[in-house]
Amino acid sequence: MTTREFIGTVSHALGRSTPQTPAPLVYRHSVQVDVMQEYSQDELTTAFADYSRIIGVTVFMTTKERFPTTLVEAVKSCSAGNIVLADDPLLNELGAAQALSDVAPAQVWDTNSTWEKNVRLAENAAVGIAVARMALAESATVLLYSHGGTGRSVTLLPESTIYIIRKSMIRPRLTQGMAYLQDHQNELPSSVNFVSGPSATSDIELVRVVGVHGPMHVAHIIVTDL
Amino acid sequence: MSIKTSDLSFKQRMRKNLNDSFMRQSIAAAQDLINEKRQQQFDELGDFEKWRELAADIRSHVLENLDFYLEEFVSNAEKAGATVRFARDAVEANAIAREIFCKKKATRAVKSKSMVTEEIGLNEALEEIGVQILETDLGEYLLQVDDKDKPSHIVIPALHKDRKRIRQVLADQLGYDGDDVPENMTKFVRGILRQAFLAADIAVTGCNFAVAATGTIALMTNEGNGRFVTTIPRTHIVFMGMERIVPSFKELDIMFSMLARSGVGARTSVYMSLITGPKASSDVDGPEELYIIIVDNGRSAVLASEFRDVLRCIRCGACMLECPAYRHVGGHAYGVLYPGPLGAALVPLLAGYKEYKDITKICSLCGACNDVCPVKIPLYETIYQHRRIIAEREKLTPFLEDAVFSVYGSIIGHSRLYRTATSMAHLGNMAPRIGPLKKWTKSREMPKIPKKRFRDWFADRENKKDEK
Amino acid sequence: MNVSFFVTCIADNALTNIGIQSIELLEKLACNVVFNPKQTCCGQPLANTGYHQKAKKSMRVLIDSLLEDECDYVVAPSGSCVLQVKEFLHFFRDEAEWAEKAALLAEKTYEITDFIVNVLKVTDVGASLNGRAAYHPSCHMSRLLGVKEPPILLLQHVKGLQLVPFKGQDKCCGFGGTFAVKMADLSGAMVAEKVQNIVDAGVDYVIGADGACLMNIEGRIKREGHNIRVYHIVEVLMMR
Ligand code: SF4
Numbered sequence: 035m036t037t038r039e040f041i042g043t044v045s046h047a048l049g050r051s052t053p054q055t056p057a058p059l060v061y062r063h064s065v066q067v068d069v070m071q072e073y074s075q076d077e078l079t080t081a082f083a084d085y086s087r088i089i090g091v092t093v094f095m096t097t098k099e100r101f102p103t104t105l106v107e108a109v110k111s112c113s114a115g116n117i118v119l120a121d122d123p124l125l126n127e128l129g130a131a132q133a134l135s136d137v138a139p140a141q142v143w144d145t146n147s148t149w150e151k152n153v154r155l156a157e158n159a160a161v162g163i164a165v166a167r168m169a170l171a172e173s174a175t176v177l178l179y180s181h182g183g184t185g186r187s188v189t190l191l192p193e194s195t196i197y198i199i200r201k202s203m204i205r206p207r208l209t210q211g212m213a214y215l216q217d218h219q220n221e222l223p224s225s226v227n228f229v230s231g232p233s234a235t236s237d238i239e240l241v242r243v244v245g246v247h248g249p250m251h252v253a254h255i256i257v258t259d260l
Numbered sequence: 261m262s263i264k265t266s267d268l269s270f271k272q273r274m275r276k277n278l279n280d281s282f283m284r285q286s287i288a289a290a291q292d293l294i295n296e297k298r299q300q301q302f303d304e305l306g307d308f309e310k311w312r313e314l315a316a317d318i319r320s321h322v323l324e325n326l327d328f329y330l331e332e333f334v335s336n337a338e339k340a341g342a343t344v345r346f347a348r349d350a351v352e353a354n355a356i357a358r359e360i361f362c363k364k365k366a367t368r369a370v371k372s373k374s375m376v377t378e379e380i381g382l383n384e385a386l387e388e389i390g391v392q393i394l395e396t397d398l399g400e401y402l403l404q405v406d407d408k409d410k411p412s413h414i415v416i417p418a419l420h421k422d423r424k425r426i427r428q429v430l431a432d433q434l435g436y437d438g439d440d441v442p443e444n445m446t447k448f449v450r451g452i453l454r455q456a457f458l459a460a461d462i463a464v465t466g467c468n469f470a471v472a473a474t475g476t477i478a479l480m481t482n483e484g485n486g487r488f489v490t491t492i493p494r495t496h497i498v499f500m501g502m503e504r505i506v507p508s509f510k511e512l513d514i515m516f517s518m519l520a521r522s523g524v525g526a527r528t529s530v531y532m533s534l535i536t537g538p539k540a541s542s543d544v545d546g547p548e549e550l551y552i553i554i555v556d557n558g559r560s561a562v563l564a565s566e567f568r569d570v571l572r573c574i575r576c577g578a579c580m581l582e583c584p585a586y587r588h589v590g591g592h593a594y595g596v597l598y599p600g601p602l603g604a605a606l607v608p609l610l611a612g613y614k615e616y617k618d619i620t621k622i623c624s625l626c627g628a629c630n631d632v633c634p635v636k637i638p639l640y641e642t643i644y645q646h647r648r649i650i651a652e653r654e655k656l657t658p659f660l661e662d663a664v665f666s667v668y669g670s671i672i673g674h675s676r677l678y679r680t681a682t683s684m685a686h687l688g689n690m691a692p693r694i695g696p697l698k699k700w701t702k703s704r705e706m707p708k709i710p711k712k713r714f715r716d717w718f719a720d721r722e723n724k725k726d727e728k
Numbered sequence: 729m730n731v732s733f734f735v736t737c738i739a740d741n742a743l744t745n746i747g748i749q750s751i752e753l754l755e756k757l758a759c760n761v762v763f764n765p766k767q768t769c770c771g772q773p774l775a776n777t778g779y780h781q782k783a784k785k786s787m788r789v790l791i792d793s794l795l796e797d798e799c800d801y802v803v804a805p806s807g808s809c810v811l812q813v814k815e816f817l818h819f820f821r822d823e824a825e826w827a828e829k830a831a832l833l834a835e836k837t838y839e840i841t842d843f844i845v846n847v848l849k850v851t852d853v854g855a856s857l858n859g860r861a862a863y864h865p866s867c868h869m870s871r872l873l874g875v876k877e878p879p880i881l882l883l884q885h886v887k888g889l890q891l892v893p894f895k896g897q898d899k900c901c902g903f904g905g906t907f908a909v910k911m912a913d914l915s916g917a918m919v920a921e922k923v924q925n926i927v928d929a930g931v932d933y934v935i936g937a938d939g940a941c942l943m944n945i946e947g948r949i950k951r952e953g954h955n956i957r958v959y960h961i962v963e964v965l966m967m968r
Binding site: 040061065148175182207223226241 | 290325328330345347396397418445454484490507508532536540
Binding site for chain 3: 274275278284288584585587588589621622623624625626627628630631640644646647648649650651652657661662665666668669670671672673674675678679682685696699700702703704705706707709710712713714715717718719
């Protein structure tokens with residue numbers, strides 16, 4: 035069936051022969067933008083950190099200067115083993131790889147290398163480290179672009195994930211996350227993820243079990259002077 | 261699977277499930293737990309009515325302009341590098357899927373929970389050509405390994421199974437030798453499915469929402485299977501019910517917020533993955549090819565009908581969790597993929613009144629579903645209208661019932677007849693307990709019909725007044 | 729104030745005390761009540777089962793009989809039947825004359841507690857009854873007609889009465905008209921749970937505002953042999 039035939043059937047069901055430009059969609063309410071509107075950046079940060087803890091995420095607050103020490107601390111809170119780092123300019127700037135050199139074998143996702151090597155790297159790692167574009171206070175969610183140096187596997191295959199979050203990029207809720215995507219929709223990567231804590235299920239007798247397919251443990255490092 | 265999930269008769273299904281006390285207990289417990297959580301979530305969010313008005317407005321707007329938005333979606337998805345295909349019905353959809361599997365010489369597939377693939381019976385269609393397709397949602401997987409047991413809820417498919425049964429299945433089918441603690445059984449399945457993910461040739465997913473402005477597919481999961489299947493396999497096939505569209509990310513915000521809260525009573529699902537085209541050349545992992553199969557399968561007829569609103573559904577499952585009838589008979593009694601009020605409203609439309617008329621009876625018309633539906637579908641009104649169509653337009657009700665109701669209609673349609681008939685109603689106190697009386701008195705006593713009706717009392721009183 | 733009383737078929741023929749107490753209550757609240765004996769039934773059993781055409785005859789009879797006396801209001805002791813009367817106009821979409829009459833009737837028809845609280849502006853009718861009571865808010869009345877507060881307000885003013893919340897309070901009792909016989913076992917399971925929850929709440933009475941639901945709940949209570957009295961709210965409001 036061709037596009038035209040299919041769309042034609044739909045138009046027909048709607049009582050016309052071809053699609054017509056819709057009248058604008060009017061929002062009767064603005065409830066979504068009202069959430070946490072009056073919060074200061076500090077309040078948003080607290081809300082984000084508090085809800086992160088509620089959903090089982092370990093939270094670290096640090097500064098650029100103290101970042102290397104905090105990162106080591108965070109890694110130690112995770113499952114022991116190899117580490118895979120996203121290839122992200124901020125991690126370089128903060129000296130992530132150097133900080134970890136004495137802690138555990140840490141390797142960076144390598145866009146110049148093969149699929150097999152990279153995926154194996156992530157599969158064999160216990161901890162994946164990546165940088166969030168934005169974080170959402172209401173649901174302790176991080177917005178992650180999974181592309182280029184931040185391969186999809188980095189934050190999925192290892193048992194633990196550490197997300198680095200710029201305090202200045204903590205926003206109230208999904209509304210702001212979606213607005214960000216809309217503003218940048220011309221350079222949208224093929225995979226964008228909103229992640230809120232560890233992988234979970236309630237499929238057996240509604241008992242919440244953490245860690246089904248994705249990471250069992252998640253840490254948020256909030257860098258307050260970024 | 262297909263829309264129909266059981267070969268038992270309606271009566272048999274009702275009896276079997278009403279007698280399944282474990283199932284009834286677990287459904288009741290699930291309803292109580294999730295409904296309370298959902299209530300908390302919406303109380304905390306505030307303005308539930310406004311939120312759902314927004315959500316309903318968005319869905320209505322999309323449906324009214326579905327041709328336009330579909331066209332926009334298709335063009336943007338193609339721009340992003342996806343291949344878009346169209347299927348009028350289940351047969352066409354499955355044929356397209358088989359064609360892709362053959363072309364790729366693929367034999368192993370992993371699937372993340374998707375209602376539309378169940379609707380079209382994709383698993384069976386692929387198994388016929390020798391493809392092994394594994395469900396990766398834990399609940400769905402547990403059903404699949406239990407000799408393809410059927411889901412009893414659209415969000416929590418294995419709701420009717422307890423841990424003992426699950427342990428037994430894992431032991432019998434997969435050699436599990438651990439205990440029945442959910443953590444341990446989950447860990448065991450995690451190990452198996454991880455290998456399957458890594459070995460799979462093709463990933464199959466549904467699509468919670470599709471963003472017209474960017475050609476993006478939105479997938480929500482808590483377990484992470486939605487991310488897994490879009491990370492490792494080299495080919496990704498999306499099955500999308502044609503009405504899943506939202507215009508832009510702005511609307512996705514509202515819809516996602518409602519779906520997560522309504523579905524499981526959480527602020528958000530753990531993951532929402534937004535997939536726009538296959539991986540870029542600068543990306544290492546992710547599928548190289550992305551197919552999107554847009555499925556009609558009866559939807560355009562619903563769109564054209566007086567029941568268009570039913571297509572607003574976002575498959576959250578709240579209506580069934582709120583339904584007092586579903587509470588006692590569970591999902592299997594419906595014998596269809598979509599149980600509860602949604603099923604009673606949607607299935608006769610998608611698959612015909614003739615075969616599915618009976619499910620509209622599993623409803624006391626209490627209206628509770630209307631109050632929780634996040635997109636304000638008039639479920640009560642829809643079921644009510646279905647009954648009219650079944651009785652009057654399709655004439656599918658039993659002859660005897662029709663005759664009895666004709667008589668009844670004549671009696672209450674004439675004042676004098678009614679007066680005469682009701683003056684004798686008390687004689688019914690002595691009537692043998694057969695027919696409707698027998699049915700009623702199986703679970704409860706009959707009220708005693710007094711000889712003196714209210715109208716007799718009133719007339720007496722008026723007469724006495726006059727005498728004075 | 730002139731009120732035309734719509735007794736409903738259940739209160740006319742089975743639970744007659746509901747009709748009697750309604751009249752006494754309305755008169756006590758200074759209404760002039762008329763009862764037009766031409767009235768029959770609102771046709772719900774037919775309409776809810778799908779037989780809309782068969783139900784229309786009785787709708788016409790009811791419309792005419794309730795409008796005949798040209799009262800200011802029509803009042804009934806059942807939210808469900810009032811809801812049905814308010815829906816009549818949808819059945820006569822293609823019959824302008826009847827649609828108009830149905831609209832007029834819809835406008836002046838009230839469920840009795842709604843009428844007392846929102847038209848007569850009375851919340852304390854001077855009733856008293858000692859004990860603990862479970863109030864069952866019938867689905868049609870509370871959810872679809874939207875009458876939630878009035879019965880509660882009235883009961884809160886009954887001296888000596890303690891309203892006890894209970895599990896599943898707002899859930900359907902399983903009556904559902906012909907549902908109770910067409911799906912008798914399911915309906916039976918629903919009312920059994922309802923009664924279990926009422927029993928667990930440790931109450932002396934169950935009070936409701938819809939005779940049909942009360943007949944269902946009482947039937948189950950009697951079957952199980954519990955010592956709980958079932959009252960329609962008008963009966964309670966007439967207790968001294
Ligand atoms: S009908 Fe409404 S409540 Fe039911 S599943 Fe669909 S969206 Fe959810």
